[in-house]
Amino acid sequence: MKLLLFDDYRLGVLNKEGKVVDVSSNIENFNDMPPNRRVVEVINNWSKYQPVFSNSIENDDGSDLAGHKILPPLPKPGKMVCMAVNYMENGTRSEPAPINAFLKSSNSVIGEGDTIIMSEQDAIVFEHEAELALIIGKQAKNANSADWRDYIFGYMNFIDVSSRGLGAPPMDSFFAMKSPHTSAPMGPFIVTADEIPDPLNLDVKLWVNGKIRQEYHTSDMAHKIPRCIEWASSITKLNPGDIVPTGTNHRGLGPIHDGDKIEMEIENLGKLTVFVKDPLKRKWADETRLERQERGEEVTMAPRIK
């Protein structure tokens, strides 16, 4: 099932024709709940709501998505625990980097059609990182990796926008680099786990202005999903509605600029489109890290040219 928030934080489910059916009235006290809690309520009580929603989409023609404002499906998640450096880079790494993560502020979330507003701070470059995000369905604390499926409610597209060089590197500077306002585009839907039988066998794609930048497969993930859940939950409990973006393959990363349109699509998760605004209109070389690497450049992040 594909769940979304739309218009004034109504809860919607897509029917077979891909039209949105408003299921908000099935949820008790819906209007009293803050938006994020509406979705957490559904996740917490999925066995109750699942048959109700199934029935709704069978019997309701729904309405075109185009006529609605699609919102981020978890507008203020309790936590976003993001995996750091978690791909084998198409097998070019000899071994996974040591497992690591960081927290991203829930105030960085934006959704479909929204705009990333680049910080005026003097970052080296701003890059897109297309990521498969896990949506937690059940509290995990010291979870056993073998039970990983028990903890996953669904999956979602996620772009971990990164402002390189901010903070105080080499000290862990993830806060300044990853938490800037509008740095977490997500959506357009949460797709429930039953529709994604193998999350480690998905194509991930990201385009900037129609040109493909990132194109990789989740089978290249370094610390696989079961290990990510086991490890992250050994430190802090993961709660229903928490988001765990699983990292990106860096080869296709490149700069984002004022006026850019960014699209991201993971197989079966729908397409997410967001835009970019830079009040300072800065310019970087329009190249990916891989293109620069193949030309023998030592610094693979695109240099600033204006």
Add this chain to the structure above:
Amino acid sequence: MKLLLFNNDKLGVYKGDKIVDVSSALSHTKFYSSQDMMNEIIANFENYKSKLQDIVDANEGVSADSIKINAPLPYPNQLVAMAVNYMEFGARSAPAPINAFLKSPDSVIGNGDTVVLPAADAAIFHHEAELGIVIGKKGYKIDAKNAYDYIFGYVNFIDVSARGLGNGSFYWGKSWDTFGPMGPCITTVDEISDPQNLDIKLWVNDTLRQDFNSNDMGHNIARCIEWVSQTTPLEPGDIIVTGTNHQGLGAIQDGDKIEIEIQNLNRLTVYVKDDLKREWPKGIDQATADRAAGRTTSGGFGERN
């Protein structure tokens, strides 16, 4: 006013040593968590203030021993912690570059609760006594000149830290469940005339470990608010903890009682549990103190026994 949460979902105010239940001031509104309730009070304090005061004046209150005090911000949306933010009694020639990290809201615990040391093979677990700034008003890209307009109050905070895990990763070092003792109360700004001149003390088993003043801060409170809000919008009920002076850090271990008291913020007491019963020397970790003060650039942490 000194605001607190107790018995899970009750709002209280200190009256001397006693605590008055003022929950009836918001009985008309439904909350989905006690954090939401506290956010509502903080965001609309001007509307609640006199009502709360009336209830306090009309009631005697109960003794603190008869209730369970919870963390006053039990699940903050943003718990932003300043990194390396003291001059170490003036030992540093300049402040370290300004930096921060997010700490998991699941790390928060309250008075009387227990810090549970994980089995992870940390070099040492430290207490870090810190002044917490509670945000009272929405703000983004706040100018340091106006920063105090955004402060609702102050709270004791202990940034419990696991050292030597994940090559300096803050998630790995700081976000463990139970590693964020906070409280017992939020003291509103009107009761703290100069937050940049407060004595901060922390005891382990009744022995004083940390004893410093907030005037030794590297980047002052106004600058911290300015800098953090360049990155992320701040909202009522968010908290910025302002870093610690590392002179006086020491190991915490199974059975320890930790107390922190910042001037006029009352005293917070928590306990420590370690199922592995690991032992470190009791007292100050001099290796860490020397490194933080720049007296040495090498060396590890206090060695485990």
